[in-house]
Amino acid sequence: MKNLFKLFSIIIIILVSNSYSFAAEKAEYLKTDWSFKGLFGKFDRASLQRGYQVYTEVCASCHSMKYLSYRNLAEPGGPEFSEAQAKAIAASFEVTDGPNSDGEMFTRPGKLSDKFVMPYDNVKAAQAANGGAYPPDMSVLVKARGGGVDYIYSLLQGYDEAPVGVTLDDGVYYNKYMYGNKIRMAAPLSDGLVEYGDGTNATLEQMSKDVTTFLMWSAEPHLEARHQMGFKAIVYLIILTVLVYFSMKKIWSRVESEV
Amino acid sequence: MQTQLKLDKEKMSDHDYRPKSKVGQWFNDRLPLLTLANHLTDYPTPKNLNYWWTFGGILTFCLITQIVTGLTLAMHYIAHADMAFESVEHIMRDVNYGWLIRYIHANGASMFFLAVYIHIFRSLFYGSYKSPREIIWILGIIIYLLMMAAAFMGYVLPWGQMSFWGATVITNLFSAIPLVGEGIVTWLWGGYSVDNPTLTRFFTLHYLIPFLILGLVVLHIWALHVPGNNNPVGIDIKKPSKDTVPFHPYIVIKDGFALLMFMIVFAFFVFYAPNILGHADNYIEANPMVTPAHIVPEWYLLPFYAILRSVPDKLLGVVAMLSAILILAVLPWLDTSKIRSAVFRPLYKQFYWILVADVLILGYVGAMPAEGLYLLIARVATAYYFLHFLVILPVLGFKEKTLPVPLSITEPVLGGSPNLAAARNKESKIE
DSSP: OHHHHHHHHHHHHHHHHHHHHHHTTSOOOOOOOOTTOSTTOOOOHHHHHHHHHHHHHTGGGTOOOTTOBGGGGGSTTTTOOOHHHHHHHHHTSEEEEOOOTTSOOEEEEOOTTSBOOOSSSSHHHHHHHTTTOOOOOOTTGGGGSTTHHHHHHHHHTOBOOOOTTOOOOTTOEEBTTSTTSEESSOOOOOTTSSOOTTOOOOOHHHHHHHHHHHHHHHHOTTHHHHHHHHHHHHHHHHHHHHHHHHHHHHHHHHHHTTO | OHHHHHHHHHHTOOTTOOOSSHHHHHHHHHSTHHHHHHHHHHOEEETTOOGGGGHHHHHHHHHHHHHHHHHHHHTTOOOOTTTHHHHHHHHHHTSTTHHHHHHHHHHHHHHHHHHHHHHHHHHHHHTTTSTTOHHHHHHHHHHHHHHHHHHHHHHHTTOBHHHHHHHHHHHHGGGGSTTTHHHHHHHHHTSSSSOHHHHHHHHHHHHHHHHHHHHHHHHHHHHHHTTOOOOTTOOOOOSSSTTEEEIIIIIHHHHHHHHHHHHHHHHHHHHHOTTTTSOGGGGSBOOTTOOOSSOOOOGGGHHHHHHHHHSSSHHHHHHHHHHHHHGGGGHHHHOOOSOOOGGGOHHHHHHHHHHHHHHHHHHHHHTSOSSHHHHHHHHHHHHHHHHIIIIIHHHHHHHOOOOOOOSSSSSOOSSOOTTHHHHSOGGGGOO
8 A cells, every 4th residue: 555655656746747847947937826726726707807808908909819709708617708798799899701692701790609800811911910920829828838827927027128238129029038038029018008897907917817817718718617527536536446445455355364 | 254265266267167047158159258258257366466567457447548538539530730720629618528538538648658657667677578478578569669659649630839840750760761761751741741641641540559459458468368467476376276366356456446546646637737748839730830949759758759869870869769669579588587576686676776767867858958968868878778678687687696586475485585575565465
């Protein structure tokens, strides 16, 4: 038994330390309390709704979210807008549909089943509008960056004057947390840039936290379900393991008497 | 309790098995499946097997899990360069419990390799590869090779950045072959770069290989059941005898207990750290125009990746990497010692742990950039890896003074050696 515990603890240490070694090379990120971390982690509903507001009013002018649909906004485990609210959000976008029976494309108000409308028609158009840099799709952005939420949260607040000796080309900005410290995106957020409906003070820090929470949800829309199921599964497995352990002891006691 | 034990003992001979029911007899005379089932339940197993021996059962579980989740994923996945990444996101978002199935499959690969490495190193410690178990061992090495091929191709399927560039790096290795190398690479790709034809053929092969593995696992177990299990003491034992217990219920319940412990670790990764073993870049869709800063394989291939990069010449690097795996196949003939278990080989035991450390070091430097100190460490570790198998093992068999080996599992060794306590493994008693 003791050896078995040793074995499993060694396994976990090796696996976890191995994966951390990849991330170890980056600067220390800013830290904040994420409500979705931990065994029972859940999203902060209000923060998700505010985060959506920041996304749609600021980020969405350049960044697409092509894997999300408007219906997701009303689904459990997400921002949980009411269905009426989500419908209203969808309807505020113009969606190209068609071809109709005349063979013509037409526009109509968005529906819940529509994917998030993209800011640009294609990658080339996006690059042309952004000085050659392509604003990445944000659907899974949090999972596509080594530092995850901490990285995004830090990056949004990491804009600074370039230190002496660092020269920046036109349209390039200095960011403490960016790989190589040079970023093509101008500082997207500043204090009071949006006006939150729920009266929360829209500081840079608050907006960064809200929009990062929103991005975490968009990358892992089933995170809450996963945490809930995981807890149940592991409790179930532990109980079963204990039962099987005692059954094993009982069965092996027959042999034990002989050894 | 005593009567139960007697019953177990009586059942242990499967030569004259005859089903009780008429229907059973009729069926069994035509297809002796019931005899096979009887053999599997009564299979005499050394009773001193410790928990390192439970990984065979765990690996069977891993294989079945991968096949079942893989089949389910294949129902929703689209093997096309333009749609693969999106279809994986579709699985993660819109398929009912798709996220669960995919995370089990992705982390299942890591769990599979974790278990297979423990299984292999158990064999190395207790000399399970030695006569008369060479065929079991070689079949195991073939299974391991196929596992690596399956895992590599599986990692390509989501068509993320690491998928694409990993596939490019690994397939490019074949270009090191003189004269025909370039042609082979073009043939493998189905074009002049990794692209849609590469993806579709990788998907096909990724689907095929698990079933090849399944067939080989049957042979692996069949070959095991001819001489029977090795054991921590490493001596031949009479089967059945008081040194053995029937597979069912004794080993079934013990394997079951170990499997449940393993599943708790597995569940922790699936539910609470599903992406920790993967690389963030694989959540960026494949882009042939952008090369990632570091191209690294999955953790379980890192030691071989380190060996590959430690050799300055491309062709020789590929040869070294392949040799590192294939050398295992001839291990039964490289190890000249007649004693199986490291428990009775004081010197080998030390070299064994050095080898374990060596492989872990190789894994570590495999994840680091191949430059400076890392490269130097990789070279030393690579050299030592081959030194272990080609020089130390053959020489050790002749030079080493081994400890006295007990005559049977139940009877203590004559002339009490200090290692006796270790030989009579504590685990067999399940304190």
